[in-house]
Amino acid sequence: MSFPLFHRPGAIVFLDDDPAYLEMLAMVLPRQWHVKLYLRPQTCINQLQQEPPLWEADAWTQQEMIERWRTGSPLIPQVLNYWASHTARFGLARVCVFDYAMPGMDGLQALGELTDWPGGRVLLTGQADEHVAVSAFNRGLIDQFIAKQTVDISQHLITVIQRMLAQPQIRYSQIWRAALTQPQHALLQVPSVARQLASLASSHWVEHVVIGQPFGILGMDADGRASWLQLESAAGLADLAELAESQGLKAAAADDIRAGRHLVDLELQQALGQPGPARLIPAFSIGHEGTLLGALFPVELAASPPGLTGYKHWLKKHGRRTVRD
């Protein structure tokens, strides 16, 4: 697996004709998921069909950040602003799970209506419909099918959806790839690096963006606290130490940086335009090869734009799980 350059939570949509089943799903699915439950294909389709223009507008906003970065506007404050102002981004659905057997319209017909919708598609089937699901899978109409009689179905569903949520979205990867140099991108592709970054990201953040200048990952946790994972290749340590010295850091500190024991948040401060006393934080190695070092710096509240409230806050406001008839 590759580490996604851009990641954020999204909604998971369920369509089933049995209200009792949906109500129980509402109870067993992880609390941190934004779950939308639909009883009628048409309502669900109408809702999802409104999304492609929103996805498009969102991608456009991200593309514009890159354009502005090219003309000299640093990315970190832009991303923080984007997070503060575009809260509707959490409402876009990433995965839909449709039941196959429904009166009026079956799950595949319903999926067929979603031609432009970009998310992942899962079909829930009974035993008798398995051949339908297999043929739909082979024709590329669905990404996955799950038999409703699967033992411990909720755990299975959760695993499948989590895997789909963790997959990079191609459109966004393409946009943010432009913010990285080729060597930076190659570093992220190293399997042990990608693995460790993924586990770091999932333990600290709900959403993140990888950028190249300065090189690092800007992430935000569920409570809306942003932090910056400064990344430094072993080859770049000397340059960083030099920069630190030129900014008035003591020689001992510069030696620590040169030796890879500490990293400094000078570049972050520059990007945020808030020069202050430089912070030194112990560095850790990322991946087995020892070619990449990282240190996690919190982004001070003063530097965050107003309105950066985070996913938990948004979920509390919008996340009530009701079955929509």
Add this chain to the structure above:
Amino acid sequence: MIRTLWSSPGAWVRMWCARIRAELLQEQLVLILHPSRWRLRWLGLFTLVGHPLFGWIWGQWLPQPYESPALRAVMGTLGLLLISESITNDPSSKLSARIFSVVFWIQLPVFFSWMYLCNNGNTVWLASFCAMVLIYYHVTDWRAATLGTVSGALLAWTLFQAFGPAVSPMSQQQFSINAVVIAFSWASAMLLGLSSANLRREHLQHTLTTMGIMAHELRTPLATMSLIGDAVRNESRQVKEPGGGQRLDQLVVRLHTLVRNMNQQIDTQIANARLLRLPTHRESVAAAALLRNVVKDYPYRNSRERESVVLVLRKDFSFESSYRLFAQVINNLLKNAFRALAATSSAAKPGDLRIEVGVLNGYGRIIVTDQGTGIAPELQARIFEPFFSTDRGTGHGLGLAFCQQVVEGAGGSIRVKSEPGRGAIFIIELPILR
């Protein structure tokens, strides 16, 4: 599809060839049609008694040019094979099928062709031969019967050439008449045999589909039940948290509701499956009370379904039927209505399912109106047939057949008015009990 078939006759021919090949080779060969013990015994008895009897009739009473008591004795003896224990004990075994086929091949096409030829195709044996063909197609698979008739006739003709009595040659005209009559009866037998083979398969298919749907209907609540299990597991870990115990109690209530609904579904299936032998118990049933109870106890899937039902009591009446069966009739109608409502694109509103009880022209009327998807006109005539369903995916087609049986059993009638997209109205009219 049809247009492309018309425009390319090649494809049309290919399609039919494929169908015929499938019919000839792929379908299972059923050598004994309806292999029951008693049917075999009766056929054996018929053979045993029939041959000597007709030997006497055509030999003594109404003598024909040729008759052979010895041959009749042999044929009659063949009947003993059919009655024998080994075949009646296990009519569906391979050995039984072989004995059965040989016995009928000898006593039907071989023997009758021989007699026909020896009697020079006279009126008696022309008619008997035609009857034989029809009988043959009724006792065995149409493919076996066709093969048997051809081979039996050829064998008889060969034997006749070698050992048969001398007969005067038949006139050209008589030959043509006989040929036409035989061709007619043979073609009819083949067609009927083929169509009843199809009908048997169709019935079997219907039964299997119905079983599948019933199984599926029970699986739906089980899927929910499994999620309840997962939820209980999650909650039991957090039972000490505030509200934890209460949430567990709610899950228990859900579980009970689900089991009640499943039991009701099973009751419905059992009642519907007894379509052909409904109990004849009769009592005086008050329409208003019955409908009130059914509406109250129906296993609604959510509160919106419950709220969409409006019961209008204009005038109460009593009729003679079984309370339990009639409650099932209304249950079936409600279930269909809810399914039609579920298939529409918007949520049900109060009054989308309306039940009226009233009296018109001296007849009690129960009217169930829904604002669901409706029924196409060409289907309306068939919906009361057993195994006919407008939705073969989820409906087994027994519900309305059951309704009609019960309503007609009470001396009443049921009919439907509907337009696609504009809902359906089911009208039950019942003679009032005074």
